[in-house]
Amino acid sequence: MSPRSGTMSVTTTVALPQPSRLRASDVLRVGVAGLRGRPLRALLSGLGIAIGIAAMVAVLGISEAGRADLLARIGQLGTNMLTVSPGQDVFGHPTELPLDAAAMVRRIGPVQSATDTGLVQGATVRRTDRIDPLANGGIAVVAARTDLLGTVRGTLAQGLFLNGATERYPAVVLGAQAAATLGIDRPGRQVYLSGRWFTVLGVLAPVTLAPELDRSALVGWPEAQSDLGFDGHPTTVYERSTDEQVDAVRGVLAQTADPGHPEDVNVSRPSDALAAQLAAKSAFTSLFLGLGAVALLVGGVGVANTMVISVLERRQEIGLRRALGAGRGQIRLQFLAESVALSGGGGLAGVALGAAISAGYAVWRHWPASVPAQGLAAGLGSAVLIGTLAGLYPATRAARLSPTEALNTV
Incomplete structure (x- = not known):
């Protein structure tokens, strides 16, 4: 009871609803939606990933085809x-x-x-x-x-x-x-x-x-x-x-x-010389794989740069979503999914391009076309890993924005 008015004040605490969890399909949808809003930028960023993955897959495929051909010749001619x-x-x-x-x-x-x-x-x-x-x-x-x-x-x-x-x-x-x-x-x-x-x-x-x-x-x-x-x-x-x-x-x-x-x-x-050729080809394969890894790293830097710019440009969108009840984890997951989708799309394109290059070169050299399945899986896995690492910082930065700070950005 208030001593001046003689009335009693009652404080009521209202519990806010907990933000709903995003399903996997929702995460994929919001991630792809972010890419569709800036298609040219997404294409150029994914291209860097695609080139790196294509180089690695092509090198593995060509090396495997050459190795299979050399082993076939050694087996045919005898040791x-x-x-x-x-x-x-x-x-x-x-x-x-x-x-x-x-x-x-x-x-x-x-x-x-x-x-x-x-x-x-x-x-x-x-x-x-x-x-x-x-x-x-x-x-x-x-x-x-x-x-x-x-x-x-x-x-x-x-x-x-x-x-x-x-x-x-x-x-x-x-x-x-x-x-x-x-x-x-x-x-x-x-x-x-x-x-x-x-x-x-x-x-x-x-x-x-x-x-x-x-x-x-x-x-x-x-x-x-x-x-x-x-x-x-x-x-x-x-x-x-x-x-x-x-x-x-x-x-x-x-x-x-x-x-x-x-x-x-x-x-x-004489067959020892052929085995030495096989060892030399393996050494060159490692060198070219290293060059492909460098190209993939450059592509990952491009994805990270794209995601940082995306966070800066979409601060109001982030503030609106936070004001409507989206939690920090959901914002983080949204931008992380966008980064993985961007890098994964480039990885899929790179795997397809690398496999095509490898098969075409093998046919041209009359080698048995051989694209190792583990190479394809490693290429796609590397793209997803690069996308995850590239998106961690931008996603964390987006999640730390408060609704008022984001909505006040002009």
Whole structure:
């Protein structure tokens, strides 16, 4: 009761209704609605994310396709081929393999096949006799046996290989690069080889396990000895054994090929070079992934910048929503959802673009198209994570605005 008026005052406390919770569909709707209000800005911000994700997905897809192709070739050609070549003596002088090195290698039990080739010293091959002998394009003239293709598992792109009849006559088979250098596009043409015209019997397809043959002009062993001054010493012995005995054969190959000087013999496994290529490609993949991550980071900065500007421009909207009962958490969730929707949309576009680039490049290179599912998931997940991180500060800033402060902003 008031002492002056003699009346009693009653204080009544009215409980305000609790703000309703936003459903997931409502969160998505308000987030997308914010993007629709500024479509050009949203498109440009999402483009940065899309470029970063596309780069990462494309790099992963192309790397995986190249790896699958290389593994397929290794599986097709086998890892059971070894090569023997002469090395150097203790004084650094080049050595020679014995004349019967290939025959000696064939005596090893697990050996399935062995053949040899020999470099014809001083021999040159040219398109015509009017070309300077020094301008031979780096093509080597090599004496070859008729069983060479079977051992190295090479194939012919065109024509025929040397046989028992043609190996004794002026006939030549060109490697893939040698044919391209000489401008020979089909068999039947002639080339000028060490002062004589030789007929081209065939052109080899690229030999994966013996790339030195791609730059060679192959002539028959007897023809090389009789007319080209070849001394008969092999420069490379190609050997294939059973898969289980490769290491065992490798251990005795040098002693067998040259019993007198095994320390001067080099033994190598061509498939190891392919495995090294695979490791090198993996290193380059990591480098390009790093560049894609940098592009993605730049895109995330763009999204954060867009969201900060959006909060500044929409202060009155935020104040109105707060005055109508929206809580701080709902405001925070609204802008966070907008950021994730913006980044996620860019991520989806980037994943689609990266997969298309990867598949197109694989088809162009005749590789098996392979886009790893984990790469696609990682790309999309990275976009969502970047969107979440980029939107945290703007969303928190928007949630801290009081209704009066926001509504008083002009």
